[in-house]
Every structure is written in C-alpha cells, then in structure tokens.
Amino acid sequence: MxxxxxxxxxxxxxxxxxxxxxKKDKDSEENEFNxxxxxxxxxxxxxxxxxxxxxAEISDLKSSFVNFKNAPTQANLDEVKMxxxxxxxxxxxxxxxxxxxxxxxxxxxxxxTYPVDPAxxxxxxNSGSYNLxxxxxxxxxxxxxxxxxxxxxxxxAELQNNAAYVEYAEKVIQKLYNETQSVVNAWSSxxxxxxxxxxxxSTSAFSEFVNEFNRDYELAKTAKIGxxxxxxxxxxxxxxxxxxxxxxxxxxxxxxxxKALKATYNGKGLINGKSGLGFSDYLVNLEKTSLDNTINxxxxxxLSKAEGFSxxxxxxxxxxxxxxxxxxxxxxxxxxxxxxxxxxxxxFGVLITYQDNDGD
Amino acid sequence: MIKSLKQGFRADFFKQTAIAPLIxxxxxxxxxxxxxxxxxxxxxxxxTQYIEPKFFFGFLGFxxxxxxxxxxxxxxxxxxxxxxxxxMLGFFYRISTFVFFACxxxxxLLDKSNYLNHYYFLSLMSFLMMLVPAHxxxxxxxxxxxxxxxxxxxxxxxxILKFQLAVVYIFAGIAKINSDWLFEAQPLRTWLQxxxxxxxxxxxxxxxxxxxxxSWMGCIYDLFIVFFLMSKRxxxxxxxxxxxxxxxxxxxxxxxxxPWVMIFSTTIFFGVKFHxxxxxxxxxxxxxxxNIPETIKNIPTPKPFVKYGIILYIAIQILVPLRFVAYPGxxxxxxxxxxxxxxxxLMHKEGHATFxxxxxxxxxxxxxxxxxxxxxxxxxxxxxxxDMILQFAKMLQEEFDGKTxxxxxxxxxxxxxxxxxxxxxxLNGRKSQLFIDKKHDLTALSYNLKxxxxxxxxxx
Numbered sequence: 001m002x003x004x005x006x007x008x009x010x011x012x013x014x015x016x017x018x019x020x021x022x023k024k025d026k027d028s029e030e031n032e033f034n035x036x037x038x039x040x041x042x043x044x045x046x047x048x049x050x051x052x053x054x055x056a057e058i059s060d061l062k063s064s065f066v067n068f069k070n071a072p073t074q075a076n077l078d079e080v081k082m083x084x085x086x087x088x089x090x091x092x093x094x095x096x097x098x099x100x101x102x103x104x105x106x107x108x109x110x111x112x113t114y115p116v117d118p119a120x121x122x123x124x125x126n127s128g129s130y131n132l133x134x135x136x137x138x139x140x141x142x143x144x145x146x147x148x149x150x151x152x153x154x155x156x157a158e159l160q161n162n163a164a165y166v167e168y169a170e171k172v173i174q175k176l177y178n179e180t181q182s183v184v185n186a187w188s189s190x191x192x193x194x195x196x197x198x199x200x201x202s203t204s205a206f207s208e209f210v211n212e213f214n215r216d217y218e219l220a221k222t223a224k225i226g227x228x229x230x231x232x233x234x235x236x237x238x239x240x241x242x243x244x245x246x247x248x249x250x251x252x253x254x255x256x257x258x259k260a261l262k263a264t265y266n267g268k269g270l271i272n273g274k275s276g277l278g279f280s281d282y283l284v285n286l287e288k289t290s291l292d293n294t295i296n297x298x299x300x301x302x303l304s305k306a307e308g309f310s311x312x313x314x315x316x317x318x319x320x321x322x323x324x325x326x327x328x329x330x331x332x333x334x335x336x337x338x339x340x341x342x343x344x345x346x347x348f349g350v351l352i353t354y355q356d357n358d359g360d
Numbered sequence: 361m362i363k364s365l366k367q368g369f370r371a372d373f374f375k376q377t378a379i380a381p382l383i384x385x386x387x388x389x390x391x392x393x394x395x396x397x398x399x400x401x402x403x404x405x406x407x408t409q410y411i412e413p414k415f416f417f418g419f420l421g422f423x424x425x426x427x428x429x430x431x432x433x434x435x436x437x438x439x440x441x442x443x444x445x446x447x448m449l450g451f452f453y454r455i456s457t458f459v460f461f462a463c464x465x466x467x468x469l470l471d472k473s474n475y476l477n478h479y480y481f482l483s484l485m486s487f488l489m490m491l492v493p494a495h496x497x498x499x500x501x502x503x504x505x506x507x508x509x510x511x512x513x514x515x516x517x518x519x520i521l522k523f524q525l526a527v528v529y530i531f532a533g534i535a536k537i538n539s540d541w542l543f544e545a546q547p548l549r550t551w552l553q554x555x556x557x558x559x560x561x562x563x564x565x566x567x568x569x570x571x572x573x574x575s576w577m578g579c580i581y582d583l584f585i586v587f588f589l590m591s592k593r594x595x596x597x598x599x600x601x602x603x604x605x606x607x608x609x610x611x612x613x614x615x616x617x618x619p620w621v622m623i624f625s626t627t628i629f630f631g632v633k634f635h636x637x638x639x640x641x642x643x644x645x646x647x648x649x650x651n652i653p654e655t656i657k658n659i660p661t662p663k664p665f666v667k668y669g670i671i672l673y674i675a676i677q678i679l680v681p682l683r684f685v686a687y688p689g690x691x692x693x694x695x696x697x698x699x700x701x702x703x704x705x706l707m708h709k710e711g712h713a714t715f716x717x718x719x720x721x722x723x724x725x726x727x728x729x730x731x732x733x734x735x736x737x738x739x740x741x742x743x744x745x746x747d748m749i750l751q752f753a754k755m756l757q758e759e760f761d762g763k764t765x766x767x768x769x770x771x772x773x774x775x776x777x778x779x780x781x782x783x784x785x786x787l788n789g790r791k792s793q794l795f796i797d798k799k800h801d802l803t804a805l806s807y808n809l810k811x812x813x814x815x816x817x818x819x820x
Contacts, residue, residue, distance in 0.1 A: 035557045198557035201614055222729065234724040234774075236767040286553065291791065338712050338784045338792055346710035346786040349547075349554035 033277060033285035035198040035206055038267065041276030042209070043194050045269035050093040051184055053271055057087035058180045062173050069170070072160045081150055085249060088143050092253060093260035093270060096216045099208040100194060101186030107179055114144040114223070114243045118152070121145055125168045132175050144244060145172050151246035200349060210350045213279070214341045217261055221333040224254045229317055229326050239314045248312035255306050262299040265340075279344060286347050291339065298336045305329040373516035373670065374662040379497055380635040381518050383450075385628050386494035387642075389485065390448025392624055393460060396482075396617050397441040406437050409474055413735050415755050416471040417748050420807060425469040436463040447489070450499020457490040472748065473741035477704050478618040481528055484677075485625075488524060492517040498639060498648055514662075516670055521628050523674065526586040528622075531681045531702035533582030540692070540707070541579065545571035546788035547708035548578075555612060565612075581605055589629040602626050613705060687811050692787055693795075693818035695745055696811060711743035711785040711795065715753065717760045718778040726765070728756060744785050746796070746812050753779040753802035779803050793819060 061083040068076040091112060098108045120140045124130040132141050149155065149169045158165040197205030222231070223243065228250075230237040243250045263270045267278025283292040306329060309316055316322040400406065410433045418425060427433055440463045446456035465483050468474070494517075495501040496510040540546045549571035556566040564570055581601065588598035606619035643650075684697030691698060692707045715728040730739045733755065742748040756779050764773040778801045786792040793816070800814045 033556075200551070200554040226727065230767070231727040232729065233767065234719060234722075234726050234765045234772050236724075236765060236770055236772070238767055334714070342710045342712045342784055342786050342792045346708060346789060346792070347550065349550040349708070 033281050035282070036195060038277035038279075038282065039198065039205060039209070040195045041267050042264070042278070043191050045267075045272055045274045045276060046093065046264055047097050048187065048191070049269055049271040050090055051187060054087055054090045054094055055180050055184050057083055057090055058173075058177050061087055062177050065170060065173055068159070069166060074156065077150070077156060077159065081247070084143070084146055084150060085247070085252075088244065088249070088253065089256045090271075091143060092256040093264070095257075096213055096260060096264055097209070098212045098216065099205065100190045101183045104186065105179055105182060107183055109138055110179060111142045111176060112144070113138050113142055115241050115245065116140060116142070116144040116148055118148050121148060121168070125162070125164050128164055130168075132171055141172050141175060143176070147244045147246050151248075155246075207350045210279075210345060210348060213261070213264065214337075214345065216257075217340060218337060220254065220257045220261070221330070221337065224250065224257065225313075225326070225330050225333060228313060229330065231330065237317045239317050242312075242314050242317070245314060248314065250313040251306060251309055254313075255303060258299060258302050258306065262296070262303075265295065265299070279348075283344060283347060288343075288347050291343050291347070295336070295339045295344065298332065298339060302329070302332045302336065305332055373514065373519065373667070375515045376512040377515045377518065378632045378636060379510055379513040380632060380639045381628060381630070382492060382494045382513055382521075383497045383499075384635045384638055385518075385521060385625075386450060386453075386489070386499075387448055388624050388627060389489060390444055390446075392617075392621060393444035393482070393486070394441060394448060396621075397437060397444050399617065401434070401437050401441070406434055408735065409737070410467070410470065413471065413738060415733055415738070415752075417473050417738065417742070417751050419469055419472055420747070420809065422469045425466065427470050436467055439463045440467075450495040450501050453493075453495030453499060453501050454490065457486060461486040461490050471738070472699075473738040475699055476618075477528075477702055478616075478621055480700055481524075482621070484524060485521070488520055492520070498643055498646075516666075518628065520670065520673070522586075522590075524677070525625055525628065527677050527681075528702050529582050529586050532704050533579055533584070535681075535701065535703045535706055536575070536579035536582060538692075540788045541575050544788065545575045547706075548574050550708050550789045551613065578605075586629075589626060592631060595629065595631075599626065599630075609705070615705070689811070689815070690818040693785075694812065694815050695747075707788055709744040709785060709787055710792070711783060712792075713739075713743040713749060713781055713783040713796070715756055716780045716782070716798065717756055717774070718780065719772060719774055720776065720778055722772060724772065726760070733759065743783065744795075746815050747807065749781055749783060749796060750802055750805060750807050750812075753781060754807070757803045777803075787818070790820075 061080065064076070064079045064083050068080050094102070095108055095112055102108055117139045120137070124137070124140055130137060130140075146169065149159075149165070149172070159169070194205045199206065201207065202211075223241075226232065228238055228241045228243075229235075239245070243253055260270060265278055266275065266280045268275040280292050280296070283289070283295075305325075308325065309322075311319070311322075316326055410427055411430060416427060428435065440460055443456040443460035443463070446452055447460060461483070464479075464486055468479050468483055493508075493510070493513060496508050496513065502509045536542070541548075545568065549568065552565045552571050552574065556562045558565065585598060585601065585605075588594040589602070591598075603623055606623050609615060610619035642648075681701035684691050684701065687694065687696040689696070692709075713730065715730065717726040717728060718724070730742075730752075734742065734752070742752050757777060760774050760777050762774065764771060766772070780798045780800065781796050781802060782798040783794070783796040784792040785795040795816055796814065797816055802814075805812075805814060
C-alpha cells in the first residue's frame, strides 16, 4: 500500500516534470512575458530617462535663477518659470516611483507636497530663520513653494526688491537640486537591485512598483481633483487645495500625470519613445486581454475629459456651470481605481500591504 | 455498542501512558512560542499592529477588549516571551501557561484584521497546555517539587494535542474540496505564476498543470497526513512529507512561522520510544538525576467533569468549522462562518471600498479616505470582509458625528450622518464584482451573526 502510494507520487512528479518541459517550450514561443525583463524596461526606458531629464531641468532652473538674480528682468523670470514648469511636468512621471532611493530621502513629499502654506512661507521669509529640512516645512518647500514664489500677484516686485524672498527661493531650488543629485547617484547603484527583485514578497521591487503605481494613481485622483472639488468636504469646494494654484497649470499636471501612468502601465518611455514590457503585457500574458483593454480605454476617456477644460481648475471650480463636467471627470478617475487596484493587482498575485507579516 | 464505545473512550483517554511525549512537546512548544514572541517584537509588529492603529476591529461579543495605551502594549508581549521561556523550562508551569494563554488571546482579540489561523491554533494549544501536566518530568518545577514527578500520565493529555492537530489538518483538507481549488486550481494558479522568474523552477511553477498538481496534492495531504502520521509503519514517510510540504509553502508563500509551527508540532505523533530516547538524551546532557517513585500510589481516577469537558471541547472544535452550513450563499464571498475554521491559504481576494458619509439634511456627501483612519493592513483586510465593512461604517458615523465642514461660503455640521459604501471585490482571479451596493445605509444595520442579506450575490 505504502510502496504503491510512494510509486504513485514519484510517477506523478516525473510526469509533471516532462509535461512542464513541453509546456515551457511552447510557452516561450507563444508568450515571452518575464517580470525581470519588465523591470529592466521600466528602469531603462521610464525611470532613468525621467530622472536624467528632471536632473537637467532642475539644473537649468538653478542656473536660470542665478541669471535672474544678477539681472532681475521679466524676461529672465520667464526663463525661470519655463524651467520650473518643464521640471514639474517631468516630475509627473518620476513621482510614480516612490520606492528605493526616492523613498529613502522622502523625495516625493519634499518635492511635490501641495497645497503649500503661503503664510508659512511668508513668515519664514520675514523671520529669516528657518530649517527647510524640517518636517513642519514640508508645505513650504518644493515645486509648489516655487509656484507661489514665482506666480503670486506680488512675485515680480518681491523678487526684484526683497533679498530675503530671493534667498528663500534660492534655498528651495538648492534643496531640490541637492536631493535630485542624491537620487540620481543612488539610482545608479540601485538599478541592478531593482531589475532583479522580481519576488512576490511585499518588499520586492516588483511589489513595491505595483503598490506605488496604485498609490500614485489614487493620489492623483484624490489630491489633484477630489479634494479641491470638495469630495472630502461635503461637496463644499476648496480652491485653496488646488495644485500649482498660482501658475494655474493644474490641468496640465493632471493630464501629464495620467499620460505618465498610462505610459508606465504600457511599459512605454515618454521621453525616449522606446517601449517594452509593462503591466499591460503581463495582463495579456495572464489571458486578461479584456481587462487590459478596459484599463487603456479608461485612461483615454480620462485624458479626453481632462483635456476638455479650457480654463484653470480653480476657475472651473468657481464656475457652477462646470460642476457636472468636474464630477464626470472625477467619476472616471474613480472607476479606474477598481480596474488597476483590484483587478490588475489580483491577477498579479501581489500583496497590497506595505509590511512583511505572518500570513496564513 | 454504546457500552464498548464508552469503554473505548475510557480506555483511550484515561489509560496511563508514558509522559515522555508530553514533556518533549512542552519543551518544543515553549521554544516555538519563545521564538515567535521575540520575533514579533523584533519585527516591530507591536508598533505597527497594536500601537499605530487608531481603530480596532473587535470580535463580536468581545468589543470590550481594548488595547493598552501606547508603549504599554509591549507588556503583554514581554510577558508572553517570559512565560514561553518558563514553559520551555517547566518553571511555574501552570502559571506560565495561563499567562501565555491570557496574554496571547487578549492580543488576538484586539483586532480581527490581525486574525490568522495559526494564531488561533497557538491560542488553542496554549489553552490545552494549561490543562495538561507537562511539567511532571525534566522541569524546574519537578526539581523544586520532586513529589510531582511522574513517569506516566493520562492518555488524554497527549491525545487531545493530537486531536487538535488532526482538526487543523483535516478541516484544512475538507475546506479545499471546492470547485475553485480543485477544478480551477485557484488561487494557487495566481500565486504560483508570480514566481515565474525563479531560476530553474520558474517555468514549472508557471505551468498550469503544476497549479493543479499542488492543489490536489495539498488537499490529499491535508486530509490524510494525520492518519499516516498515526500509523507506525507509514510515520517516517509521512513526516518527510510534512517537512517537504511545509518547507515548500514556506519558500513560496509569505506565511511566516506557520510552516515551522506545524513541522515541530507534528512531532507529537512520534512513538513513545522516540520521545523517551530524546528525553533521556536531554537528561544526560543536563545531568538530570532521576528520582521518580517506581510505582505511583494513587493513579488519579477519571473525574466525570474532565470527561465531559473533553467531550465538550471536541464537540466545539468539530462544530465551529462546520457552522458555515447554517448560512446561505457563497462562503468565500460572504465569509459567514469563515474564521476559526482552518481555511488556510484558500482564496485570493482583492477589494476596493469607497465609503461615503452623508448629511441627512442636505444630502451632501463626503468621500472618506480610508487610510486617514486605518493602517494599510487594516484597510486591506476590511475591504473584502463584510463584518469589518460594517464595523468601519459604524466607526465612521461616530467619527464624523458633530464635525463641521466649511469653505468660504458655507458651513455644515454633521449630525448622526448616514454611511454608505461602494465595494468591489475580485475573488480567485475573477473580474471584480459589486460586493456592497451604495444603496444601503450601513449605520441602520446591526452587527450580529445573522445572514447578511445586504451583500450582493456572487456570480461565478
């Protein structure tokens, strides 16, 4: 009896090995999805090009601000603003990848926190004593602090006449520059770790990538649109929560953010135009082609809705006739969450927890 | 027939048998508890699971169990580690087992988002260990109080532990007899393909046939392993299977110490001779002097209340995992009668829940950001479990009651707001379906053991 059952198990195992071999050969012809290859593509064609570009744009921002300081003309300020806007748009791709070197130094929150607190910024400038690295100053630094410093109604006059104001802007830029440098350096050694970390534990790069992708999407939905239009405030709108409120580029940032998420989902580099394996290919490999289509279609609908506004987000919020259009945009943003956070993640077999734990 | 059953029961449970297996189990079990308590503290989980959360999901009937303030939460864990060490050494054994059981169970009752079958198992085992005299040989207690020393003990002291392990395996096996597990190879298919990058075995793990093989073998293993462990002839092979099976699960799935708990606990099935030799070896190592009276004067007579207690315990252990039959609908979907039933690694559920707090007067609504109130782990657990969804809705009502929301133009204060939820859940790789419809005001529902007809029906 025992002998027979041991024999049975052995037979099954051998059978299994052979059948797998056939299966594997067949698989490699039909379907070539491989997580390691996807991670390599994402780092080589999406993360690193964005990081390089962001680095260059922040350097340009820094040097153009030095030029402006030496010759504080409107034209030179426009140059600064142009570099600021370019880097802010590139940031929309980079902010998806809040793990490894970016998370280690808290780069996402120090660069992209909004809304900023203008009163805090002003009081820092007036007192002259501030520590920009302090957590309490997270809403007084980064790209949104520059939005206020460059675009508020007194910006040009302050930048031309107030040395403390200029110094503050300079320090905010310097902090961005230093942190960008350290992320660039850290990524050059982290790259191989990332490319090889294909495991399923919650701390593998693959899991972190999936989780952060979802988190960034949800953050875009909630912070860029939801909170300003009052979704967390009984529908009473909060224009003071609008991202990049002073420059009024919030729709541009939303559109860029959705484009970046869509491109990342498809494994496509927005900067170098190269494309490789992404989540989309993984879903197709798992025979979830219809989910893949649903996700891409939804991204397209969101983009077309977001592109349908010919005004700033703050103007749209303050115009009662735009309420339905904003709600519609938000609804589409909301519907995509289920597609990517529930259906896509479930298919990948990734754990949506950020800590390691005893499972059962 | 009844008479012989009665006698069989008496013979099996109160017969005197060598105490060695019980002593060895105490040492192994104590060491395991010590390891896992220290591990829990070292990993920082006291902080993330018991200090950081603002809300706790109590168990029905046990909502009065509350966490200690801040770092005081470390106290039960430190007590557990000390008690575990004392259990291993057999030092103030009865008190130590009680302290461990009490602290462990207290912690487990605090928040059901931390529920794991293996924690429930440890809770039950420490309860049973509290009742059996596993300190009557090779222990500090036996050194200090030589009169407690015994060579033999009542058979039920050992058999009840075997019974508990048998319950875990057999019910885990029965739970696997369902169409998703056997005929779709889900959720194993999803979990195994995620390992396609492993060198050498990745291709095998991704193959569909492997998922079926693992599913069927896992089910057969769980159903029958106990019987093979009980038979002397098959035991060595069965134990090899235990080691192999649990190490494979340990390597492939994030299941922490559970495989090791099972590998070590199943040694209780080994023969008396094995345990006797092991114990003698340990005694020689620690220069233990035997001082046991050759004949024990008073073999304790079986007390009726002990017998009825054992029968009651066995009945509860068999009935609790079967309570799901009292509920209509799909068990995995509704999760009514799901916990405390050894449904281990049985399904893959992902959900997304959006809660809406609504002012009853103006009809204005707030969309809740769940992570403002819950840790990621709690949110993740809550989103697929109806009882937790209901509990969270009630927490939100309390939280938002009396809060004022305003902008430059208006200000509204919430009074006794309604809470609705729109929840989508994906079960075992299927496309997500509506789980809870937004139409229900969850604050109007009561939290009890009745069937929850507000869960949307599951469509395969």
